[in-house]
Amino acid sequence: MNKVMSNKFYIAFYIAPALLLLLILVFIPLVLSGYYGLMDWDGIGEKTFIGLENYITGIQDKLFWNSAFHSFLLAIFSTLSLIIYLTVSFILASKIKGADLLRKIYLIPMLLSSVAIAQLWVKIYNPSNGILNVFLMSIGVENPPLWLANPSIVLFAIFVPILWQYAGFYILIYYAALKNIPESLIEAARIDGATPFQIATRIKLPLIKEVVSVTIVLAIVGSLKYFDLIYVMTAGGPNGASEVMASYMYKLAFSNYNFGYGSAIGFLLLIITLIVTFIVRKLTETKDKLEY
Amino acid sequence: MGKKKTLTLLSSAFALSMVLTGCSDSGETGDASGASDTEIKFMHLWPEGSSKKHYDVVNEIIAEYEAENEGVSVDLEVLSNEQYKDKLRVLSTSGDLPDVGLTWAAGFLEPYVGGNMFAPLDDVIEEDLSDAFVPGTTEAYALDGATYGLPLELNIVSLYYNKAMFEEQGITPPETYEELETAIAEFNDAGIQPIALGNRDSWTGSMWYMYLADRIGGAEVLNKAIDRSGSFEDPALVEAAAKTQELVDSGAFVNGFNGLADEEAKSMFMSGQSPMYLIATWDLPNFTTNESVPQEFRDSIGYLNFPTVEGQGDPSSFVGGPGVGLFVAEESEVKEEAKDFAAYFVKAWGEEAVTKAGVIPATKVDAETLDLPEMYVDILNELNGATNITLFADVQMSPDVAQVHLDSVQALFGNEITPEEFAENHEEALSSE
Numbered sequence: 246m247n248k249v250m251s252n253k254f255y256i257a258f259y260i261a262p263a264l265l266l267l268l269i270l271v272f273i274p275l276v277l278s279g280y281y282g283l284m285d286w287d288g289i290g291e292k293t294f295i296g297l298e299n300y301i302t303g304i305q306d307k308l309f310w311n312s313a314f315h316s317f318l319l320a321i322f323s324t325l326s327l328i329i330y331l332t333v334s335f336i337l338a339s340k341i342k343g344a345d346l347l348r349k350i351y352l353i354p355m356l357l358s359s360v361a362i363a364q365l366w367v368k369i370y371n372p373s374n375g376i377l378n379v380f381l382m383s384i385g386v387e388n389p390p391l392w393l394a395n396p397s398i399v400l401f402a403i404f405v406p407i408l409w410q411y412a413g414f415y416i417l418i419y420y421a422a423l424k425n426i427p428e429s430l431i432e433a434a435r436i437d438g439a440t441p442f443q444i445a446t447r448i449k450l451p452l453i454k455e456v457v458s459v460t461i462v463l464a465i466v467g468s469l470k471y472f473d474l475i476y477v478m479t480a481g482g483p484n485g486a487s488e489v490m491a492s493y494m495y496k497l498a499f500s501n502y503n504f505g506y507g508s509a510i511g512f513l514l515l516i517i518t519l520i521v522t523f524i525v526r527k528l529t530e531t532k533d534k535l536e537y
Numbered sequence: 538m539g540k541k542k543t544l545t546l547l548s549s550a551f552a553l554s555m556v557l558t559g560c561s562d563s564g565e566t567g568d569a570s571g572a573s574d575t576e577i578k579f580m581h582l583w584p585e586g587s588s589k590k591h592y593d594v595v596n597e598i599i600a601e602y603e604a605e606n607e608g609v610s611v612d613l614e615v616l617s618n619e620q621y622k623d624k625l626r627v628l629s630t631s632g633d634l635p636d637v638g639l640t641w642a643a644g645f646l647e648p649y650v651g652g653n654m655f656a657p658l659d660d661v662i663e664e665d666l667s668d669a670f671v672p673g674t675t676e677a678y679a680l681d682g683a684t685y686g687l688p689l690e691l692n693i694v695s696l697y698y699n700k701a702m703f704e705e706q707g708i709t710p711p712e713t714y715e716e717l718e719t720a721i722a723e724f725n726d727a728g729i730q731p732i733a734l735g736n737r738d739s740w741t742g743s744m745w746y747m748y749l750a751d752r753i754g755g756a757e758v759l760n761k762a763i764d765r766s767g768s769f770e771d772p773a774l775v776e777a778a779a780k781t782q783e784l785v786d787s788g789a790f791v792n793g794f795n796g797l798a799d800e801e802a803k804s805m806f807m808s809g810q811s812p813m814y815l816i817a818t819w820d821l822p823n824f825t826t827n828e829s830v831p832q833e834f835r836d837s838i839g840y841l842n843f844p845t846v847e848g849q850g851d852p853s854s855f856v857g858g859p860g861v862g863l864f865v866a867e868e869s870e871v872k873e874e875a876k877d878f879a880a881y882f883v884k885a886w887g888e889e890a891v892t893k894a895g896v897i898p899a900t901k902v903d904a905e906t907l908d909l910p911e912m913y914v915d916i917l918n919e920l921n922g923a924t925n926i927t928l929f930a931d932v933q934m935s936p937d938v939a940q941v942h943l944d945s946v947q948a949l950f951g952n953e954i955t956p957e958e959f960a961e962n963h964e965e966a967l968s969s970e
Contacts, residue, residue, distance in 0.1 A: 289629050289630065289649055289654070290652030291652065314555065369800075371795070371801065372791070372796065372797070373791060373793070373810070374805075391793035391795075391796060392796065393793065393796025394792075423760065480737065482944075483795040483796065483953075484945075484951060485944060485947070500940055502648055
């Protein structure tokens with residue numbers, strides 16, 4: 246095997262298919278969308294070059310920043326919810342009864358497609374027939390909230406299924422990381438008289454710090470470009486109250502036939518995500534390499 | 538076993554897969570063209586799975602056409618609605634549109650006409666179809682004096698109501714706005730949410746606003762505001778917006794309508810939760826012939842023309858518009874044959890479509906001679922006596938402005954903006970065009 250891997254030709258050969266696909270499906274469209282952003286283009290007719298006009302409009306667009314605010318709000322909530330997932334993983338990893346079954350239950354939402362989840366929660370939130378409001382009315386709430394119709398709560402109502410959807414994913418990652426910690430370290434700490442809480446916060450947490458920082462990046466980036474559930478459940482409505490950056494981009498390009506501007510917004514989304522990722526990576530950087 | 542052998546195997550498998558995927562597209566078209574001299578490519582959006590009846594009618598017409606025209610074959614491609622729109626756009630950028638296809642009216646075809654993709658069809662209409670269409674339908678496909686589509690469907694919006702529920706509560710079906718208000722109050726007293734509305738798809742709310750505008754200000758006021766010979770600040774249009782909010786405040790619509798999709802609202806109407814539902818004729822089969830809807834429900838449904846407001850308005854003036862129509866591609870290599878096929882299709886479509894698929898066609902049909910459910914006959918007669926059909930506002934407007942309109946409708950219904958702000962939003966969007 247070593248002989249094969251030292252041959253440059255074979256290395257290139259192995260990388261080529263993936264690289265090719267990545268180029269065709271990711272990098273070339275990326276550059277192209279940046280380029281389309283320079284055009285006044287309805288997606289069908291002639292393109293006219295208009296320089297940076299789309300980008301300037303984008304930066305001054307109130308609706309875009311409104312949707313960006315919603316995306317960042319989602320990012321904050323996703324990051325905060327990591328604390329809950331981490332706690333759950335600690336409990337699951339501590340050899341409690343039925344941990345295995347619970348772990349599987351937490352994973353179920355991840356196995357469902359986003360559209361199915363969206364449909365499920367649209368039914369749950371239905372103002373007259375949904376299980377949530379029927380329950381609220383049965384315990385005497387006279388005017389239960391109109392979850393998806395009230396502009397001031399719709400965003401948070403959608404956050405719930407989004408966070409629920411990804412819970413299993415993060416719990417799985419944390420669980421695997423926690424299981425990886427050698428038993429001997431825990432044993433040593435216990436002999437030294439550490440309480441379970443101390444073991445969790447002083448021993449285990451530092452040991453999986455790298456994993457945590459990766460999940461923070463994942464959660465933030467995933468939130469900033471989030472699209473599917475929101476699109477199916479409210480399509481950004483009512484009147485933009487649940488619009489996020491990606492759904493705004495989609496609306497511009499595919500409903501308004503404004504591909505030039507839509508591409509520019511897409512490119513701005515990319516830049517924002519890159520900057521945020523860079524900052525988060527810097528903030529969560531760990532200097533010392535862990536070995537055990 | 539040498540590593541090399543594995544690698545060769547892998548690489549050839551990879552190469553083969555590339556060849557296979559690359560080939561699959563061109564293979565199909567090659568086969569079909571062998572038998573005949575001329576091939577017309579036709580793309581439509583009624584897949585067998587979801588629109589079986591439409592699909593069958595299309596196939597029958599094609600079979601007849603092919604039998605009558607030796608040497609011409611029609612190559613069919615079928616996609617579902619959204620995929621169809623996407624594919625049409627992609628094909629248009631590569632200059633590869635089908636010879637004949639379906640398009641929507643006004644705002645939708647504007648970019649295609651601007652890009653010189655669709656052929657003008659005025660010659661076809663003059664020659665072959667001069668008196669075939671219901672007046673006002675082809676106009677929706679006209680741009681700068683040329684017509685680019687042959688309309689197939691015509692939808693008008695009516696207020697459908699559940700007779701059984703009205704009788705049970707002893708309420709008379711409303712013919713005026715004042716009666717509508719009374720009915721709303723009485724249903725609310727009985728604990729029934731009066732009107733099913735799914736305003737997440739805000740074109741549904743737009744229909745309410747449009748009808749109120751029509752009844753208060755007459756047939757032209759909204760059209761004029763959109764084509765800029767008038768204004769959305771016209772007192773009649775502001776009053777229509779105010780009346781809309783008045784309805785909302787009186788509890789006319791179901792709870793949380795701004796978060797409901799039209800499909801959800803429809804299911805509330807069809808399950809007897811709400812007694813009224815404003816929708817276009819595309820839902821007629823559900824109220825008449827659709828066997829999967831309980832007979833009892835279908836029997837209890839009636840329709841009303843939208844109520845007059847304070848004695849104003851003409852009940853025979855409708856909101857509606859043609860649905861899809863046929864286009865012929867400008868770049869088509871068989872343009873003459875394609876035009877001939879399109880004309881043939883439109884003529885054959887009318888009676889076939891209404892009797893077999895329950896479509897109200899844009900071509901004139903004689904309702905009395907056909908075997909149709911009563912509600913169809915009534916509505917077709919209603920159409921013959923129509924004084925005006927105002928095209929759906931979001932179809933009339935360019936896509937950008939339509940989006941502003943739809944968002945503003947949602948905000949208006951949600952009491953987030955005042956009628957004056959509603960007018961301002963439109964004025965701003967229309968004037969920046």
